[in-house]
Amino acid sequence: MTEHLDQQAPATASFWRDPEKRARLFQVLVVVAVLALFGYIFQNTLHNLEKRGISTGFAFLDNEAGFGVLMSLIPYDETYTFGRTFLVGLLNTLLVSMIGVVFATLFGFIIGVARLSSNWIISRLAALYIEIFRNIPLLLQILFWYFAILPLLPHPRQSIALGGTVFLNKRGMYLPEPITEPGFGWVAAALGLAVVASMFIARWARRHQEVTGQTFPVFWTSLGLLVVLPWLAFGITGCPLSWEYPALRGFNFRGGITVIPELFALALALSIYTAAYIAEIVRSGIQSVSHGQTEAAYALGLKPGQALRLIIIPQAMRVIIPQLTSQYLNLTKNSSLAPAIAYPDLVALFAGTTLNQTGQAVEIIGITMGVYLTLSLSISGFMNWYNKRMALVER
Amino acid sequence: MTMSEGKTDYLSGQHPDLPPPITEVGVVGWLRQNLFSNWWNTGLTFLGLYLVYLIFMPLIQWAIIDADWVGDSREACTSGGACWVFIRVRLDQFLYGFYPVDEQWRVNLTGLLLAATIAWLTVPKLLGKRYAGLFALVVFPVIAYLLLGGGRFGLEPVETTLWGGLMLTLILSLVGIVAAFPLGILLALGRRSNMPVVRALSVAFIELWRGVPLITVLFMSSVMLPLFLPEGVNFDKLLRALIGIVLFQSAYIAEVVRSGLQAIPRGQYEAADVLGLSYWKKMGLIILPQALRLVIPGIVNTFNELFKDTTLVMIIGLLDLLAIIKAALEDANWLGYSIEGYTFTGLVFWLFCFGMSRYSMAIERKLHTGHQR
Numbered sequence: 001m002t003e004h005l006d007q008q009a010p011a012t013a014s015f016w017r018d019p020e021k022r023a024r025l026f027q028v029l030v031v032v033a034v035l036a037l038f039g040y041i042f043q044n045t046l047h048n049l050e051k052r053g054i055s056t057g058f059a060f061l062d063n064e065a066g067f068g069v070l071m072s073l074i075p076y077d078e079t080y081t082f083g084r085t086f087l088v089g090l091l092n093t094l095l096v097s098m099i100g101v102v103f104a105t106l107f108g109f110i111i112g113v114a115r116l117s118s119n120w121i122i123s124r125l126a127a128l129y130i131e132i133f134r135n136i137p138l139l140l141q142i143l144f145w146y147f148a149i150l151p152l153l154p155h156p157r158q159s160i161a162l163g164g165t166v167f168l169n170k171r172g173m174y175l176p177e178p179i180t181e182p183g184f185g186w187v188a189a190a191l192g193l194a195v196v197a198s199m200f201i202a203r204w205a206r207r208h209q210e211v212t213g214q215t216f217p218v219f220w221t222s223l224g225l226l227v228v229l230p231w232l233a234f235g236i237t238g239c240p241l242s243w244e245y246p247a248l249r250g251f252n253f254r255g256g257i258t259v260i261p262e263l264f265a266l267a268l269a270l271s272i273y274t275a276a277y278i279a280e281i282v283r284s285g286i287q288s289v290s291h292g293q294t295e296a297a298y299a300l301g302l303k304p305g306q307a308l309r310l311i312i313i314p315q316a317m318r319v320i321i322p323q324l325t326s327q328y329l330n331l332t333k334n335s336s337l338a339p340a341i342a343y344p345d346l347v348a349l350f351a352g353t354t355l356n357q358t359g360q361a362v363e364i365i366g367i368t369m370g371v372y373l374t375l376s377l378s379i380s381g382f383m384n385w386y387n388k389r390m391a392l393v394e395r
Numbered sequence: 396m397t398m399s400e401g402k403t404d405y406l407s408g409q410h411p412d413l414p415p416p417i418t419e420v421g422v423v424g425w426l427r428q429n430l431f432s433n434w435w436n437t438g439l440t441f442l443g444l445y446l447v448y449l450i451f452m453p454l455i456q457w458a459i460i461d462a463d464w465v466g467d468s469r470e471a472c473t474s475g476g477a478c479w480v481f482i483r484v485r486l487d488q489f490l491y492g493f494y495p496v497d498e499q500w501r502v503n504l505t506g507l508l509l510a511a512t513i514a515w516l517t518v519p520k521l522l523g524k525r526y527a528g529l530f531a532l533v534v535f536p537v538i539a540y541l542l543l544g545g546g547r548f549g550l551e552p553v554e555t556t557l558w559g560g561l562m563l564t565l566i567l568s569l570v571g572i573v574a575a576f577p578l579g580i581l582l583a584l585g586r587r588s589n590m591p592v593v594r595a596l597s598v599a600f601i602e603l604w605r606g607v608p609l610i611t612v613l614f615m616s617s618v619m620l621p622l623f624l625p626e627g628v629n630f631d632k633l634l635r636a637l638i639g640i641v642l643f644q645s646a647y648i649a650e651v652v653r654s655g656l657q658a659i660p661r662g663q664y665e666a667a668d669v670l671g672l673s674y675w676k677k678m679g680l681i682i683l684p685q686a687l688r689l690v691i692p693g694i695v696n697t698f699n700e701l702f703k704d705t706t707l708v709m710i711i712g713l714l715d716l717l718a719i720i721k722a723a724l725e726d727a728n729w730l731g732y733s734i735e736g737y738t739f740t741g742l743v744f745w746l747f748c749f750g751m752s753r754y755s756m757a758i759e760r761k762l763h764t765g766h767q768r
Contacts, residue, residue: 147733339610340709
């Protein structure tokens with residue numbers, strides 16, 4: 001019997017029966033197949049490009065662009081290079097994304113809290129907002145604001161004036177522009193000082209509380225510092241800031257900051273659309289904190305405000321922040337719908353106009369995708385780090 | 396104290412056998428609790444009512460009371476409200492694009508078949524869900540392709556360049572989801588695989604598509620795909636867009652399916668291993684049937700997003716519902732009816748998307764038993 005067993009149990013199984021070897025073979029095959037596919041595509045592309053007489057490489061970035069741009073945050077005209085065009089587009093994408101993020105967060109939190117209101121009408125209205133704007137394609141909303149609503153605004157002469165300094169008409173929105181004078185650096189420095197001081201106070205207060213059990217009004221002190229110090233510096237240096245107001249001259253407004261209608265419509269649509277998602281995130285985040293937490297906080301003698309600030313919000317934020325970040329990322333990616341209304345963002349300017357001018361599709365689409373990919377991967381990398389730091393540490 | 400003498404011990408309105416006061420129950424109680432519980436709440440109520448008045452009165456006035464419904468040219472729109480005549484006149488185009496009028500019954504038939512399939516899949520009382528799934532994923536696409544494309548069985552061939560409107564929107568999104576589904580499952584399995592190479596490739600593929608906006612993918616598939624293929628091989632525009640959509644969508648499906656795979660307890664995997672099942676049998680018979688059931692809401696949500704995203708094909712020149720309405724709005728005979736056009740499109744999209752989100756919520760509730768407060 002034992003003899004038989006010894007014979008029957010060889011140390012190695014046949015090649016096909018060994019999962020490890022099989023897996024290794026399979027992986028080799030996969031790698032070969034993928035490489036073959038890429039090689040095939042590469043060959044075809046080279047051949048096709050040669051056939052069509054399209055040059056390859058990134059040298060085109062140094063060529064003169066030869067076209068103007070509707071809006072640019074940095075100096076630009078026809079004589080600049082395609083590389084500069086890329087930069088203009090990238091900055092415009094970042095601009096509209098940042099405006100969108102700020103307003104989407106603002107609207108989103110207001111509506112999310114309204115959705116949880118104990119008042120029936122308010123919570124229904126918030127639900128209505130969420131259900132309407134979340135279920136209509138963003139592109140449609142952008143077109144709606146740009147082609148249907150903006151043309152209804154009055155002509156420059158009959159502009160809607162908000163407080164006499166902000167004007168809204170068919171041609172866009174006009175804001176007063178702050179103009180800094182030499183001494184303004186001191187105000188900024190004072191603000192920086194106030195921020196640093198607040199951070200130190202917060203740290204000291206935490207340690208103080210841990211040692212003595214006494215609390216210190218960190219919030220009000222910091223707010224005071226943040227308000228008083230810059231104003232003090234502002235007063236001492238003799239108010240080194242003036243505003244340039246837009247004024248009607250001829251057929252349109254001059255001076256101040258001009259928000260072109262394309263930017264206005266795109267930022268509006270992005271904020272309204274994303275706010276609906278953020279509102280749902282805020283609602284689910286707040287609801288995810290079990291009611292027992294509130295009850296326990298009250299049982300410990302915390303006041304409602306303290307319970308909210310110290311118990312509910314930190315736990316809700318743990319749920320809210322990762323989802324919020326992914327919405328910000330979505331918003332940035334969605335800003336690529338700009339070509340539909342000719343807002344000169346990265347896609348419209350680079351993957352659109354520049355591609356048409358140079359024909360170098362592979363490089364240009366590659367760069368464009370690379371930009372968005374870098375953005376996404378770096379933000380999701382940050383989120384992973386954050387989640388690891390914030391995750392509940394259980395046993 | 397005996398029961399018989401308790402009668403006089405109660406103050407008026409305090410007897411325990413009395414019904415609750417009228418201010419606490421019924422309509423009045425509800426109003427007090429939800430709208431007028433304190434001065435702050437009352438203020439909010441009036442603010443809300445004012446908002447409702449501000450938004451809905453002009454809307455109803457414009458869209459219904461003042462609107463023009465009948466007629467066949469813009470001369471019929473005289474009352475100053477919405478001009479729904481525009482939609483009526485163009486409805487055919489909005490639904491079918493430039494599909495030949497004599498052949499539109501084929502689109503209708505496909506639509507009916509689609510509705511029946513969806514009903515079979517979603518109505519709980521109808522049995523044979525497995526066959527329904529098989530039919531929806533395998534048989535229906537073939538039938539739909541033959542019916543819509545034609546060219547066989549004596550059907551007139553219809554070029555895809557003539558397809559458009561709502562029909563094209565539905566085709567793009569349905570083909571997108573159906574074709575992306577198997578690919579997404581493979582990618583999800585790949586990402587959970589023990590083989591490092593397979594895992595790395597799956598992760599790279601998924602993160603690449605999830606990291607870029609759909610519009611760049613569409614640009615890529617419409618501009619770069621012809622470069623990737625051997626000379627002379629050329630797809631039509633619709634197919635190129637579909638390839639882009641499927642690649643993009645499969646990455647999202649993969650992440651949804653992966654979440655389902657992760658939710659299956661380890662014991663299930665181990666039990667399948669102990670039974671000596673091969674990898675594919677383990678996945679196909681034990682893990683995936685459970686995991687896919689869990690992720691139905693997630694898949695419906697993904698589909699919902701895709702359905703909205705199909706509007707992006709406008710930018711590469713396909714005439715889906717939104718694009719065709721936008722084109723109709725530029726018609727010199729109908730200038731100035733943008734609000735009507737976009738409102739109508741919005742309503743159509745909204746009905747589809749809202750329906751889907753409600754369905755996914757209902758399933759979620761069905762799956763989440765015992766967690767409710």
